[in-house]
Amino acid sequence: MYKGVECEWGLNHGLIGSSNLLPGIAVRGKLAAIGSIRHHREGDGLFHEGSEASCILYIDSGVVKVINSLPGGKEIVQGFLFPGDLAGFGEYGGYAATVKAITPVAAVHLRAAAVEALLRSDPDLQSQIFFKLCQNLRLAQQHVVSLVQPSAKKRIVMLLNLLRIHSQFPRQSPEQIHLPMSRTDIADYTGLAVETVSRNFQRLQREGTIRLITSHCVEITDERVFESLLRTED
């Protein structure tokens, strides 16, 4: 069944070789050369769960969410993709999830066949892709860790911590975190009710840990408390 961390293969060390530390800029160039850039409005679906997986996306700018739809119309947010991320990769048959833009998005659309051909002739690109795949598995495992937390507060703090690295000025102080997604998206990612998400944002603010500048921008006002929330058992 579930192979979880099996993902944590040892492979990459050499397979990827020394190139795995290069930023993804080369990747973008290589992919853009064989694809076409398309622009999507906020709320647009880039592809849909179950439909034939013929295209791969490279997110050039903007943010998208990766979701699974449940019978009752409820949505589960598996994650968010930022510039430099890939979507629609590794599907066999239909897409395993729906991808929707939560901001205006520019994406490179690539035919799967073209990408495969390119990968065969470019071991370096292949390594980069493999590296990204492993990264994703880690992120999925982190998501699992956050979902297992019994307290809503900690789940939210863990999400904020993940979003931290996507702020354009890393480690500025006081640190501000931009939240491109809605409260509903956060609820669907953390497995909580929207009201619970809202209440816990307010609570963190009352306690002096964060400050809500707008509903889509928070500032960490007490780094020590924030870090300790991440570390403490509960």
Added chain:
Amino acid sequence: MYKGVECEWGLNHGLIGSSNLLPGIAVRGKLAAIGSIRHHREGDGLFHEGSEASCILYIDSGVVKVINSLPGGKEIVQGFLFPGDLAGFGEYGGYAATVKAITPVAAVHLRAAAVEALLRSDPDLQSQIFFKLCQNLRLAQQHVVSLVQPSAKKRIVMLLNLLRIHSQFPRQSPEQIHLPMSRTDIADYTGLAVETVSRNFQRLQREGTIRLITSHCVEITDERVFESLLRTED
């Protein structure tokens, strides 16, 4: 941040080529040739979170669990590995998780460097590995889906459904499912308290959906109800 389903890349179609449907038997042979088989007792740790990732494991027989340890001593079960599965693959630096045997286990131990060399010379094996990596990502996503379920009952039913495919006689009727892991392991996988797990097993039995033959073996007595529990929104 989290790239979740991004994993569902389109890559494999051609990269893996026509060989991706072959069973893993060839993989076992190739790996066994460059590794050594070791036997582990129930409860043994095969490797530990954080320690240097120098080895890769191929599970030959038995079942292991993949766990993350939390500050408070609590464990999170990311998944279970069965014969044919790999562990310790794709690590950069230290292992991302601990792997422990939950039954007696025979595993092929491989030096990461040796595997990398083999992979470079064997594109077919490389494809098989890549395929497994994608599989894992799907499983992790399924795990997330089960954790987001608000009801304990459904989380447990989803786990049982996953374990179904590992019963040696698939689709026998009445269908029996072997549970090699303890209630504690199930609790740590589903994010529930042990008592809740136990209570819901009993409840499913009272309702006539399953029958507990032993605490490690259940039989699905009402397939229709079982399936509907998987499908209904809640």
Added chain:
DNA sequence: CGCGACGTTGAAGCGCCTCAACCACGGTGG
């Protein structure tokens, strides 16, 4: 101005967690 989407706040109820006790089983040692 009025409408709708989104976010917040309040009140009530249920489900899961916690703490505690009990039971079944296997291993150990007297």
Added chain:
DNA sequence: CCACCGTGGTTGAGGCGCTTCAACGTCGCG
């Protein structure tokens, strides 16, 4: 052989936190 103990599983009672349902506030837009 059986008393003893430790582990794993089950059952009960009580409390807290999240969900649900409902209402209200706010902002952007027609």
